[in-house]
Amino acid sequence: MSPAIGRATRRSWIIWLTAATVYLLAVFHRTSFGVAGLQAADRFGVGAAALGTFTVLQVGVYAAMQIPTGVLVDRYGPRRVLTAAVLILGLGQVLLAVAHSYPLGLLARGVLGFGDALTFVSVLRLIAAHFPGRQYALLTSLTATIGYVGNLAATVPLTLLLDGPGWTPTFLAVGLLTALYTVVVVLRVKDTPSGEPEPPRGRIDPRALGRQVADTWRVPGTRLGFWVHFSTMFAPNVLTMLWGVPFLVQGQGQPKATASALLTVFVFGSMVGGPTTGTLIGRRPSLRMPLVIGYLTGAALVWTVMLSWSGPVPLALLVPFFAFLSLGGAASMIGFALARDYNPLSRVGTATGVVNVGGFVATTIGALSVGVLLQWTGGNFRLSLLAIVVILALGASRMLVWWRRTRAHLFAAQARGEELPVRIRRRRWDAASPEDAAVAAA
Template identity: 40%
Template sequence: MTEPDPAPTRRAWLVWGVGLSVYVLAVFHRSSLAVAGLAASDRFDISASQLATFAMLQLLVYAGMQIPVGLLVDRLGSRTVLTGGTIVLSLAQAGFALASSYPAALVARVFVGMGDAMTFICVLRLVSSWFPGRRVPLVSQLTGNIGQLGAVGAAVPMTWALGHLGWTTAYLTAAAIGPVLLVVLRFLLHDHPERKHVRGTALSRRALAASLRASWFQPGTRLGFWVHFTTPFSATMLALLWGYPFFVKGEGLSPTTAGSLLTLIVVANITGGPIMGWAAGRHPWHRSTTALSIVAAIVAMWTVVLAWPGQAPVWLLALLALVTGFGGPASMIGFDVGRTSNPATRLASASGIINQGGFVAALLVVLVVGWVLDWRTPGGATDYTPSAFRWAMSVQYVAWGVGALQIWRYRRRVRRGTGRDRVEQGSTMVDRPMAA
């Protein structure tokens, strides 16, 4: 029988809290433009498509930075990379506050995306270093869920600040939070219970490429990638761009009701995290089964909504929002599979590969939905019809199909490489991969 893991120490919770605070700040900066759309349009004299470029470019930079950041964390440790990320975020937000032209604002948002990318993987690495193996899935879920409070914090405070303080003062005030957290980080955050810094071995370009290949060709990393690819993109697509138009134009809801449904996605994301974390820690052998079950539930809800004759009732759309929102915490299962499938020396680079999955899927689906809507409604956004949205939202089935097939494929490979008893120990891989 496996002995129970020791309880985490107070110091472990303190270190996690400091790292989590930096991640919350990153999400705050990432989301701070969401409530400033009209103000940004006026300040930079830009169109709606130019405004949308801010969000798309920032996400592209975030996704593209995941592997480089993972390699940096494996080499330099979380403490150093989090320090750099906090500095980049603060300077970028200050630059955005002072930008007076659209190109300058775009450059600032690129660096916001870079700084944002340097936070989440660092905190996951800290969780793996400071917490017992069976606690890691739950604390990782809490990291992702609590981090989303940064988006909530960006809504009301930034709306008030933009209205009362003006653009420059509001964003400079937000940027000033970073240096305060930086001081706390430098005093309290260590990479490991026994060491302030954990440095990896300096590697040549060839060795780095070999390490990255080893991470990618590890079946557990690929399984984690496809779990992260398949589970969250529908919720991201709705929350990022197409949810509001779909509910208003496609389903005939009022703007207030549409906004409430989008809020339900966040509620599901936050409440689902502890459940997914508990399930992954308690039943690690069935992690991929849990992910496939969530995907099946999301597909089923979309099928009912899209097949409903006429406009779907509000209660059904609320169920859609809630079930789709569970895809976010389900995606965190991918990181836990990667953790138990890779040695600690390349844990962050594997997490970076996995973290790309959901963002790649979301960007592809967002773009293709837009293309289909343009095809079905050449007149533009004012002419969007329920029929056009049914066509457009159906493109998700392709991504779900590809992702679910790959999850099934790679979970069989991972399970063949280990035994169930080893999986249920819950620790990071030492000599061979663990199943899911």
């Protein structure tokens, strides 16, 4: 379990808020295609599968960069990585503003995915360094909540801007404003609390890097965090980042303005659910996995009802359905708490990156699968969105396997007299399988 300082200072809160604002900007850029997707299809002259490639590329770059980002943060510090992130995000959005061809549009979204990839892990590493451990879950959830403000800005306000000033002025302005925020990051963010020396920085040894990633992946709690993140956050991402508005407009017959407004349900649900979940699990860590399992069970029921409904789903059901699905973002934060608890501070950035890969790999697969199936089925959203259910089932099954193995590892550590991050009681279903016993002995 990683150490933490005893008490956060005013300076700690300023550093966190400055860094979290970078994440807000990143989420805005990430989710802008949620309402700009139809306009992008007209601008670049592409169909559903090619449109899905925008999100697949961006999220694929994001997912591929998570482990390297964690290593970079651990080696060079979050301040430098966040500074690079803001500059890259600004560049990507400026490229998108002037792009008229499909290849240049793809390049712009890839650049945005690269910049986005550098943000969240950096913020969480700053939280681990500047705040006590009992506040980690709450600050992680508050960071996600601030990110959802960026998501909110990428719904109705962005729709109005795209319909008013238009594509190029809107994206050019937000790109330049993002790049200018570099000055604030450089002046305000510090890697360590006041009075503590900066950790040594140096060249990355590829062999040491490989060992660090391997050691992180071998920790059962890290793998559990990966599958928690994989299974909880991808479905809301697929809807808010790309397929939400097309599903509501083309599949449900809703006006575009209503569809954009419905996506704000995800934002407000996450803004309420994130801090509530963070506060709850900060006080009672034993509730982490029951909350995740409860969410996944409810999400399976929501998707079953929504995809089996005869005709358009009434708004009276879509609103609570989306509100519940929005809690996936809050539930996914539990994966980062697991990464922090079961890894030393020197490896928290890498572990956070590993966990963060999970949800965005699932998002990439989900967004691409839905686009391809829409192309094959002639725009049948009911059949195409079944891909979400399949991915949900896969993630939940793997999560349950690694929950059991993490518990076996904890019981073995408890028997050795080690201090545990969470106290658990043995259940009947904790009878060890050969795989569980091997994990516990490792």
